[in-house]
Amino acid sequence: MSEEKAEVISSPAGRTILASTIAKPFAEEIAAQVEGLGFKPKLVGFLSNADPAARMYANWTGKTCEGLGFEYELVEVEKNELESAIIKANKKDDVHGIMVYFPVFGDNQDQYLQQLISVDKDVEGLNFMYYHNLYHNVRFLDPPFNEQKCILPCTPLALVKILEYLGVYNKLLHYGNRLYGKKIMVVNRSEIVGRPLAALLANDGATVYSVDINGIQHFSRGDDLSEKRHKVEDLDSSVTVKDLAPHCDVIITGVPSDAYKFPIEYVRNGTVVLNFSSSKNFSDEIKQKASLYVPSIGKVTIAMLLRNLLRLIRNKRIAESRRNSED
Amino acid sequence: MSEEKAEVISSPAGRTILASTIAKPFAEEIAAQVEGLGFKPKLVGFLSNADPAARMYANWTGKTCEGLGFEYELVEVEKNELESAIIKANKKDDVHGIMVYFPVFGDNQDQYLQQLISVDKDVEGLNFMYYHNLYHNVRFLDPPFNEQKCILPCTPLALVKILEYLGVYNKLLHYGNRLYGKKIMVVNRSEIVGRPLAALLANDGATVYSVDINGIQHFSRGDDLSEKRHKVEDLDSSVTVKDLAPHCDVIITGVPSDAYKFPIEYVRNGTVVLNFSSSKNFSDEIKQKASLYVPSIGKVTIAMLLRNLLRLIRNKRIAESRRNSED
Numbered sequence: 028m029s030e031e032k033a034e035v036i037s038s039p040a041g042r043t044i045l046a047s048t049i050a051k052p053f054a055e056e057i058a059a060q061v062e063g064l065g066f067k068p069k070l071v072g073f074l075s076n077a078d079p080a081a082r083m084y085a086n087w088t089g090k091t092c093e094g095l096g097f098e099y100e101l102v103e104v105e106k107n108e109l110e111s112a113i114i115k116a117n118k119k120d121d122v123h124g125i126m127v128y129f130p131v132f133g134d135n136q137d138q139y140l141q142q143l144i145s146v147d148k149d150v151e152g153l154n155f156m157y158y159h160n161l162y163h164n165v166r167f168l169d170p171p172f173n174e175q176k177c178i179l180p181c182t183p184l185a186l187v188k189i190l191e192y193l194g195v196y197n198k199l200l201h202y203g204n205r206l207y208g209k210k211i212m213v214v215n216r217s218e219i220v221g222r223p224l225a226a227l228l229a230n231d232g233a234t235v236y237s238v239d240i241n242g243i244q245h246f247s248r249g250d251d252l253s254e255k256r257h258k259v260e261d262l263d264s265s266v267t268v269k270d271l272a273p274h275c276d277v278i279i280t281g282v283p284s285d286a287y288k289f290p291i292e293y294v295r296n297g298t299v300v301l302n303f304s305s306s307k308n309f310s311d312e313i314k315q316k317a318s319l320y321v322p323s324i325g326k327v328t329i330a331m332l333l334r335n336l337l338r339l340i341r342n343k344r345i346a347e348s349r350r351n352s353e354d
Numbered sequence: 355m356s357e358e359k360a361e362v363i364s365s366p367a368g369r370t371i372l373a374s375t376i377a378k379p380f381a382e383e384i385a386a387q388v389e390g391l392g393f394k395p396k397l398v399g400f401l402s403n404a405d406p407a408a409r410m411y412a413n414w415t416g417k418t419c420e421g422l423g424f425e426y427e428l429v430e431v432e433k434n435e436l437e438s439a440i441i442k443a444n445k446k447d448d449v450h451g452i453m454v455y456f457p458v459f460g461d462n463q464d465q466y467l468q469q470l471i472s473v474d475k476d477v478e479g480l481n482f483m484y485y486h487n488l489y490h491n492v493r494f495l496d497p498p499f500n501e502q503k504c505i506l507p508c509t510p511l512a513l514v515k516i517l518e519y520l521g522v523y524n525k526l527l528h529y530g531n532r533l534y535g536k537k538i539m540v541v542n543r544s545e546i547v548g549r550p551l552a553a554l555l556a557n558d559g560a561t562v563y564s565v566d567i568n569g570i571q572h573f574s575r576g577d578d579l580s581e582k583r584h585k586v587e588d589l590d591s592s593v594t595v596k597d598l599a600p601h602c603d604v605i606i607t608g609v610p611s612d613a614y615k616f617p618i619e620y621v622r623n624g625t626v627v628l629n630f631s632s633s634k635n636f637s638d639e640i641k642q643k644a645s646l647y648v649p650s651i652g653k654v655t656i657a658m659l660l661r662n663l664l665r666l667i668r669n670k671r672i673a674e675s676r677r678n679s680e681d
Contacts, residue, residue: 107571107586110489134568135545138465142482155469155482162437218462241461244434259434 041297041318046326049192053330054095060337061096068336069098070124070150071116075106080305081128084325088126091329097336106131110143117145124150124336138218147343150335152180153219162226163256168342172349175342178335183224185327186279186303187231193319195277195299196231206233210274214238214289215281220303224279229257236262236271243271269293277301280308291316368624368645373653376519380657381422387664388423395663396425397451397477398443402433407632408455411652415453418656424663433458437470444472451477451663465545474670477662479507480546489553490583495669499676502669505662510551512654513606513630514558520646522604522626523558533560537601541565541616542608547630551606556584563589563598570598596620604628607635618643 092099141153167173215221216239229246249258272293300317419426495502542548543566556573576585599620627644
């Protein structure tokens, strides 16, 4: 055995892939599209909490926007005034996209605020309608024309795009079936990310184990085709992460706690590992086991958010030109 | 002093008013309207939890429905199948109203399910649109015609109707101003009841102290008339229930815990006291202090739910006849 070969084997067999690397081609595509628009699209971000992480994310959104040709306005507003501020932004013609840095109230009132953002400006895709369409595999807003594509919630969308980049989606399989045969664990079942993500992956053919503190659910494509809907089953409580994780091709975590670490000993060598929490859900040892490890996804999420903004502008133009041709 | 007078003074000066008493005139009005319809309206209730309280409430809804001329169907469905079941009921022409016995999942997925019920069949008024209209004092669904009245969420509506019955709303004042001068404490700020209730009362002119574990908020009518919206201010954390309760004309509680009791010593003699929690938030001593005490409101809530159902049917007829006259 040559020296060179020995060296390769002693280093980890896998690779760590940074979100910035994955975001790059999207950013280039977005910048080119903005240039083609002929005007600077404007995104407004509302900040109503004192969370330094939210402010950092806001600054980061601002920088990305400016780098890619968007206008970005950060509006700081007292939380009890946020509802009025959103309504005003909904009505402004020069505002093309609106986002809120959650949590604001940290309870169900935040869901109310999410629904308040106009569907035409909802860059994060948080409106009930977008989630509903996601769960039911509805891809277009304007049947039977099918020209206006649905917005997808930006974090689940970012995760799907990352899995495509990593080659987990197999392009030799037919579209809508490209995860066939894959087992994926998703540790998080929030309404914002974990549950819609599990549904998206199941709709693309994967077997998904959706884990949260209440137990493990099994998402599959199911057979209720009348509703175009994935199937969800509760697993028996005797089945644990320890039993399932070693069989998974992909493990995705999103536990918002610095104290939580996914048990590395349950991860099989060669697993694809993604973390979308702002906390580090894996210790560095994971690099010795994962084939591909994506430690954070924020930059891809921002790219998806701006991609959604461009889609909203395109959808609006399609709707307007259709109205004009009908007149 | 005669013996009779002494007896009157030694018994509590106030009265306990039962929900059944308050519900009675509404029930009669509803029964008469159903008879006028010429068909039996159908309400479907979905039960997906094993909570005996939910089953009791379901049975009670069923009995009330039958007594007033409605058809009631209780559908028991596994929680992971509930979404499909709701979508099917949304599409059925012979189903006029739909309700779900929450909690189902006990987390934000329940909010998703609430939004799934068709706005045309949402007897509990849980859709975002109805809450939005409530917060913004929007009374009609069909401007500029203003014939189709908005549905109001049924528990806040029940509480308003109870306050009207009790004479807290003063009919000598102009409509929309009938709580002017009243101070009302609401102990609960849930998105379903407490927050919309506080907004309704503030929009009618009251000063409202909205209490929850995160602190006390002050709701007033405010001056942002452009948004037709009440104003909300956080009170300084040094201000407590102890400071405010003695100044309140009305205290309304909805704390879902058997362990919680509102401190009787903070209640001024002659206060109007309502409890909408299924737990008893006041010990019996309250009868010695309250002028009017309503220990539970379930029967009024069910009446409001059936009233909403009739309104949904009326709104649909108005929409249809308008469509026909336009053809």
